[in-house]
Amino acid sequence: MAARSEQSTQAPGMLPQSERVLREAFLQQVERIPGGEKLRRCIQCGTCTGSCPVSYAMDLTPREVIARFRAGDIDSILRSRTIWTCASCYMCTTRCPSGIKITDLLYALKRISMDRGIHAARFPVHVLSESFVRTVNRHGRNWETGMMERYWRRTTTPVLGLVNMLRQAPLFLRLRRHGRAHVLPKRIRGIRQLQAIIARAEQIERPVESIESKPITRRVGYESIGS
Amino acid sequence: MAAPTTDYAYFPGCSLESTGIAYDKSLRAVFRALGLGLHEIDDWNCCGATAYMSVKETVSFAISARNLALAERQGPRDIVAPCSACFLVLAKTRRFLQERPALREKVDEALAAAELSCECRARIRHPLEVLVNDVGIAQLRAAAKRSLRGHRFACYYGCQMVRPERYFEPDREFPMAMDDLFRALGAATVDYPLKVRCCGGMQMVTNEPVGLDLTQGLLDCAVSLGATAIVTTCPMCQFNLELYQDKITARAGRDLHLPVLFFTQPLGLALGCDPAALGFEHQVVPVPGDSLTLAEAGS
Numbered sequence: 158m159a160a161r162s163e164q165s166t167q168a169p170g171m172l173p174q175s176e177r178v179l180r181e182a183f184l185q186q187v188e189r190i191p192g193g194e195k196l197r198r199c200i201q202c203g204t205c206t207g208s209c210p211v212s213y214a215m216d217l218t219p220r221e222v223i224a225r226f227r228a229g230d231i232d233s234i235l236r237s238r239t240i241w242t243c244a245s246c247y248m249c250t251t252r253c254p255s256g257i258k259i260t261d262l263l264y265a266l267k268r269i270s271m272d273r274g275i276h277a278a279r280f281p282v283h284v285l286s287e288s289f290v291r292t293v294n295r296h297g298r299n300w301e302t303g304m305m306e307r308y309w310r311r312t313t314t315p316v317l318g319l320v321n322m323l324r325q326a327p328l329f330l331r332l333r334r335h336g337r338a339h340v341l342p343k344r345i346r347g348i349r350q351l352q353a354i355i356a357r358a359e360q361i362e363r364p365v366e367s368i369e370s371k372p373i374t375r376r377v378g379y380e381s382i383g384s
Numbered sequence: 385m386a387a388p389t390t391d392y393a394y395f396p397g398c399s400l401e402s403t404g405i406a407y408d409k410s411l412r413a414v415f416r417a418l419g420l421g422l423h424e425i426d427d428w429n430c431c432g433a434t435a436y437m438s439v440k441e442t443v444s445f446a447i448s449a450r451n452l453a454l455a456e457r458q459g460p461r462d463i464v465a466p467c468s469a470c471f472l473v474l475a476k477t478r479r480f481l482q483e484r485p486a487l488r489e490k491v492d493e494a495l496a497a498a499e500l501s502c503e504c505r506a507r508i509r510h511p512l513e514v515l516v517n518d519v520g521i522a523q524l525r526a527a528a529k530r531s532l533r534g535h536r537f538a539c540y541y542g543c544q545m546v547r548p549e550r551y552f553e554p555d556r557e558f559p560m561a562m563d564d565l566f567r568a569l570g571a572a573t574v575d576y577p578l579k580v581r582c583c584g585g586m587q588m589v590t591n592e593p594v595g596l597d598l599t600q601g602l603l604d605c606a607v608s609l610g611a612t613a614i615v616t617t618c619p620m621c622q623f624n625l626e627l628y629q630d631k632i633t634a635r636a637g638r639d640l641h642l643p644v645l646f647f648t649q650p651l652g653l654a655l656g657c658d659p660a661a662l663g664f665e666h667q668v669v670p671v672p673g674d675s676l677t678l679a680e681a682g683s
Contacts, residue, residue: 189441191483210582214594242591244598245434246582247547251556260548264437281590289435293447297429299398308589328627335666337403347427350498354446357497361490362442 172229179231179269186265190258193265198255199223205249205259215239219249219259222266235270239263241282284311294355297345302329302338391421392514393461393506395451397470397619398430404467404619406663410648411466411511413662417655418519418527422464425455431465431473434586445487446494448477453495453502462507464514466648468544468618475508475549510545512617512647513552516561521568529656530678531570537650538576538611539563540602542621546580556580562615562647569654570681574609578602583624599624600632603640613643613671615650622646626669643671653678 172180187193205219206212212219217239225234234240240263249259270276271283278284288307292300309325310318332338345351392415400408415422428451430436436444451474455463465471481488481504495501515524539562546552552559557580563573583602588595602625606614616622626644633640645667652662659676 189484189487191480210598211587211594214591214597242587242594244582244585244587244594246543246585248543248580248582251547268441285586285590286435289433290440293430293432293436298401299430299433301398301402305589331627331668332403335668337405337666337668339402343401345427345429347429347498350500351429351447351450353497354450354494354500355443358443358446358490358494359440361493362440 176229176232179235180229182269182272183226183231183265186268187262190261190265192256192258193261195256195258196223196226196262199227199257200255202254204252204254205257208248208252209243210246210248211242211244215242219243219263222263223257223259231266231269234266235273235275240266240270241280279312281308281312284308287311292342294352295344295348296342297348297351298343300339300342302340303342305329390419390518391423391459391461392464392509393455393458394422394424395428395431395455395463395465395470395474396424397465397467399467399619399623403623404646406666407466407619407622407646407648409661409663410646410652410657413652413657414515414648414655415511417652417657418515418524420519423458423461425451425458425463428454431470433469433473437473442487442490442494444473445477445480446491448473449481449491449495449502449504450498450500452478452504452506453500455506456503460506462509462514464509464511466511466617467620468510468542469620471508471510472544472548475551478504478506478508479549510551510617512545512561512565515651516565521565524565524651524655525568528569528654528681530654531681532566532650532654533570533679534612535566535571535650535675536610536612537566537571537573538606538609538614539566539573539579539647540576540583540606540614540616540621540625541580542616542618543580543582543585545617562617565647566615566650569651571650574606574611576606576609576611578605583621585620585624588624588628595624596628596632596635599628600636600640603629603632603642604636604638607638607640607642611642612675613645613650615645615647617647619646626667629669641669643667643669645671654681 203220209219215238217237222234243263245260247260285308288304292304309321313321329338396408429447432444432448465474541559546559547556566573582598584595584598614625622644629641649662664671
């Protein structure tokens with residue numbers, strides 16, 4: 158593997174350049190989390206992993222994520238299933254005896270992974286976030302019907318997307334029958350105002366830099382990533 | 385002591401307009417019954433939820449701050465956010481803007497593009513905490529017209545309200561506010577060890593097997609303990625717990641159907657609100673009709 162051979166030619170204690178860039182991007186994110194610097198205090202006790210309701214479905218446990226970061230291996234974290242399996246329940250953060258904001262750190266890693274386009278464009282979390290953001294930018298509020306329609310359509314090929322949508326029809330009809338789903342979106346009156354805020358905020362915060370990173374797979378879904 | 389607050393700004397959030405509409409109806413009914421003002425923030429927008437937060441940080445804080453700015457225009461009131469995710473995002477926005485001047489500057493600049501500004505003084509509050517602390521359980525019991533006797537609830541608090549902002553401290557592992565409330569109103573509550581365990585959140589969409597594992601655990605435990613319903617404080621938890629029961633029953637090989645209510649629904653019943661105003665028609669797993677008719681309190 159390219160990354161491995163590059164690493165083997167490094168002087169002892171040196172990180173490969175791509176890893177240094179990732180590290181810098183991550184530390185920039187950590188700096189923005191109030192209390193983020195407590196990351197240094199990890200004692201590797203594993204309370205986070207033991208408390209996590211979904212660690213059984215991760216390839217790297219939360220404890221390992223911190224260990225790998227320390228060992229200079231962010232690359233493998235970004236390619237893991239772990240950051241996308243976190244349901245953001247904050248149990249690890251609550252129980253960490255060192256006060257480490259593990260959930261927020263995983264959010265930072267998610268952002269870096271998304272910025273870099275790691276994983277296929279149809280990866281479920283990417284599509285869900287993109288559909289959600291698009292819906293909110295257009296209407297000012299979430300319109301679940303439209304967002305989910307886009308989600309089921311875009312997480313696979315066009316033909317299978319249609320099948321996916323049809324599979325969701327019973328759930329949708331059930332919600333409709335109980336007055337819990339809207340066929341049409343509701344737009345806020347101040348949508349232009351909101352869009353002006355979004356446009357300005359986007360200008361202010363551009364990704365600091367972007368290094369090329371090829372999607373590791375064209376296949377979609379959790380089973381196709383990680384180890 | 386300051387005079388008790390009786391007027392609140394209200395941020396319903398997107399879910400309360402669709403999948404969680406029963407929560408909106410019952411919350412309004414409860415506040416009305418108690419004579420508390422609930423002033424909806426005019427033209428509020430989506431809080432951004434976790435999905436936005438994981439893509440664009442500054443933008444997510446800026447759109448969330450628009451709501452705080454709009455609320456401020458309507459007067460200096462605490463903001464009630466019933467959806468746990470909205471509650472968390474708004475509270476986090478307020479705290480981050482207070483603690484990170486660099487972020488504050490950026491968000492101020494973004495808001496200025498829409499001629500808005502935000503002091504971020506108003507506190508963000510969950511209605512359960514408002515009812516338990518501002519009104520008080522003793523007062524709520526005194527206001528009750530009916531008894532919830534015969535009901536046996538599994539009180540489920542979820543994650544986002546309890547943990548990230550240390551809102552229910554020191555009870556982040558085993559909060560009792562809702563249990564205490566319903567016991568005072570005549571119901572029994574089961575000793576529900578999974579009351580703050582994750583429902584899976586959006587994993588139910590992106591990673592269904594994991595989402596189903598988590599909700600199956602919650603339902604299985606509540607059914608085993610003999611609960612007559614799970615009572616929730618969050619539209620996402622309510623949705624995950626209620627809408628997948630057919631699938632979960634099939635994969636578990638045992639009947640795990642159980643009504644899943646918003647805490648404001650049984651509370652509304654106890655306060656004597658008309659059941660028709662509490663959104664029971666939106667339940668997908670129906671509540672037995674006779675359980676909506678309650679005996680008079682104290683009888």
